[in-house]
Amino acid sequence: xxxxxxxxxxxxxxxxxxxxxxxxxxxxxxxxxxxxxxxxxxxxxxxxxxxxxxxxxxxxxxxxxxxxxxxxxxxxxxxxxxxxxxxxxxxxxxxxxxxxxxxxxxxxxxxxxxxxxxxxxxxxxxxxxxxxxxxxxxxxxxxxxxxxxxxxxxxxxxxxxxxxxxxxxxxx
Numbered sequence: 040x041x042x043x044x045x046x047x048x049x050x051x052x053x054x055x056x057x058x059x060x061x062x063x064x065x066x067x068x069x070x071x072x073x074x075x076x077x078x079x080x081x082x083x084x085x086x087x088x089x090x091x092x093x094x095x096x097x098x099x100x101x102x103x104x105x106x107x108x109x110x111x112x113x114x115x116x117x118x119x120x121x122x123x124x125x126x127x128x129x130x131x132x133x134x135x136x137x138x139x140x141x142x143x144x145x146x147x148x149x150x151x152x153x154x155x156x157x158x159x160x161x162x163x164x165x166x167x168x169x170x171x172x173x174x175x176x177x178x179x180x181x182x183x184x185x186x187x188x189x190x191x192x193x194x195x196x197x198x199x200x201x202x203x204x205x206x207x208x209x210x211x
């Protein structure tokens with residue numbers, strides 16, 4: 040028995056009517072054509088009765104028509120070896136965001152106040168940044184105007200915070 044002679048049921052008729060409604064909604068068929076085709080779909084008894092309703096329409100067609108001819112030609116299995124994997128490999132997962140650095144046990148408030156009250160790098164010694172503290176001490180001792188640098192640095196520590204010697208943010 041050929042496939043066009045196979046009898047269809049209510050589910051196949053309703054699927055054909057639903058797909059015809061999709062084509063009508065996309066503007067591919069006129070209202071008169073839609074009414075005629077849906078009436079013919081509900082009156083169909085075999086697959087051969089439904090095929091002409093979709094012959095001039097692009098996909099989607101009812102699934103029970105079978106795969107289109109181009110799909111059947113491309114899905115030939117190789118003669119040797121395992122069949123091709125029907126599932127693509129999983130997509131790589133993005134890296135998880137890094138955890139925020141833990142706070143230092145030193146306070147930005149204490150460091151800022153020390154920089155302002157004792158303006159020769161004491162706040163930087165407190166944070167563990169001895170190189171910067173020594174540089175500020177040297178600039179203050181060599182020039183009298185250099186005292187502005189530790190004061191401005193202290194204000195910045197109070198407003199923005201800073202890092203300790205290990206690169207951890209100072210506690211608020």
